Amino acid sequence: MNQVQIIGVKDLPIIQKGDNLAKLICTAAKNQGTPIEDEDIIVATHVIISRAEGNVVNLDGVVPSKFAKTLAQELEKEPALVETVLRESKSIVRMGDKHLICETRHGFVCANAGVDKSNVPGERNVALLPRDPDRSARVIRRKIRELTGKDVAVIISDTHGRPLREGEINIGIGIAGINGIRPRVGETDLFGYVLKVKRTAIADELASAAELVIGQTDEGIPVAIIRGYPYLKSDEAKATELIRKREKDLFI
Amino acid sequence: MNQVQIIGVKDLPIIQKGDNLAKLICTAAKNQGTPIEDEDIIVATHVIISRAEGNVVNLDGVVPSKFAKTLAQELEKEPALVETVLRESKSIVRMGDKHLICETRHGFVCANAGVDKSNVPGERNVALLPRDPDRSARVIRRKIRELTGKDVAVIISDTHGRPLREGEINIGIGIAGINGIRPRVGETDLFGYVLKVKRTAIADELASAAELVIGQTDEGIPVAIIRGYPYLKSDEAKATELIRKREKDLFI
Numbered sequence: 001m002n003q004v005q006i007i008g009v010k011d012l013p014i015i016q017k018g019d020n021l022a023k024l025i026c027t028a029a030k031n032q033g034t035p036i037e038d039e040d041i042i043v044a045t046h047v048i049i050s051r052a053e054g055n056v057v058n059l060d061g062v063v064p065s066k067f068a069k070t071l072a073q074e075l076e077k078e079p080a081l082v083e084t085v086l087r088e089s090k091s092i093v094r095m096g097d098k099h100l101i102c103e104t105r106h107g108f109v110c111a112n113a114g115v116d117k118s119n120v121p122g123e124r125n126v127a128l129l130p131r132d133p134d135r136s137a138r139v140i141r142r143k144i145r146e147l148t149g150k151d152v153a154v155i156i157s158d159t160h161g162r163p164l165r166e167g168e169i170n171i172g173i174g175i176a177g178i179n180g181i182r183p184r185v186g187e188t189d190l191f192g193y194v195l196k197v198k199r200t201a202i203a204d205e206l207a208s209a210a211e212l213v214i215g216q217t218d219e220g221i222p223v224a225i226i227r228g229y230p231y232l233k234s235d236e237a238k239a240t241e242l243i244r245k246r247e248k249d250l251f252i
Numbered sequence: 253m254n255q256v257q258i259i260g261v262k263d264l265p266i267i268q269k270g271d272n273l274a275k276l277i278c279t280a281a282k283n284q285g286t287p288i289e290d291e292d293i294i295v296a297t298h299v300i301i302s303r304a305e306g307n308v309v310n311l312d313g314v315v316p317s318k319f320a321k322t323l324a325q326e327l328e329k330e331p332a333l334v335e336t337v338l339r340e341s342k343s344i345v346r347m348g349d350k351h352l353i354c355e356t357r358h359g360f361v362c363a364n365a366g367v368d369k370s371n372v373p374g375e376r377n378v379a380l381l382p383r384d385p386d387r388s389a390r391v392i393r394r395k396i397r398e399l400t401g402k403d404v405a406v407i408i409s410d411t412h413g414r415p416l417r418e419g420e421i422n423i424g425i426g427i428a429g430i431n432g433i434r435p436r437v438g439e440t441d442l443f444g445y446v447l448k449v450k451r452t453a454i455a456d457e458l459a460s461a462a463e464l465v466i467g468q469t470d471e472g473i474p475v476a477i478i479r480g481y482p483y484l485k486s487d488e489a490k491a492t493e494l495i496r497k498r499e500k501d502l503f504i
Contacts, residue, residue, distance in 0.1 A: 008254035163503030167453025201419025209461035251415030
């Protein structure tokens, strides 16, 4: 067939702390006539994971440090937000032009250490990144298997800006059941030329593909099913493998 | 429906200089039972564009400069290849660890200025990037409309490594008929929060999504049809709008 389907999972309820996401996803997928199948790839935005895991902070309860206040003034941001960002950060990678680009405790380099206002209920609430997105992905994968008997891959996505290019793309910050990198070295091309360096960041490409149905904020679709892509299975994969080490990065 | 299909276009012939790509794509799509429809997004890898446009260089005919020879020695690359890369470059952005990251004459920052050995017939041949990928995309779009009466978008893709993240992803280097950036500022989220900064690099996400069917080198699928994504139409869009200006880039 050589066709891949990207299916938005509609009519999920507003996700609350303690919700069984796997069950809600399976039910919603079934209700819309596209029940989960073996080898589906389930992509979920990190915000619903954080909401289900209760990883949400009310800024009114955050007391900013002196350093956070200084940064906040310089960046024209709210001190409690900057304090929250700093608490989520291992280091500040770049600062300027009102942007605060941090290395999160997981090692992701992104604006505001992934602290996110959008799609979080409550005016003063922000979502943090999941504590351990790979673990969150593994839990959803395991529960889907328990509920349906189906073996799926799970990717937790986040929206990241990036150097060199305008606009944001979705990338994978947590994965389960799928190799995040698809090594191509040694594969031959159309003319028998052996590829020397290509390694496809497939977890990121799948997260970006899912955005084609997820990216409709007003419709409230936080989950996509990608069906028909023959991915490389792995029980040990980690999204942190997609983080380029500083010593191997010509730009950091 | 909220479903997006990604359809690989199979059984295209080996693309030669002078080939009418639009016609070949329409015929192949029709032959496999998925004829082009209105509002399809056609994604084609840059190498077949360059081959059709004759933008291929035989390294045996390239005389390297002294500078190219010096670089080649340092980077352990072939002097004629380095010379070809330099001719395609406006500047060298980073060098080291056997990598030569250049700004192409179009303004793209990528390894070897996009000079590519894979999927090019002839052992000593390399493909350059298309001279004007937006123009190449426009030509294909126009010809598809002439042949079929269908209004489509066209994206020419390339595989790029990037700072911060391991592995390569596909991005859009030439576009026609579609806005490369989907502005989200002003849209509201699920809870009525107005998005302040989000601008989705949709041309890159679509190029990455296409890789899910294109990325099978051995099957020789250089073109994908993305169907069902409601894109923002534009007759003036340019892929160069996705290039972040240096003065706005915290990493350059």
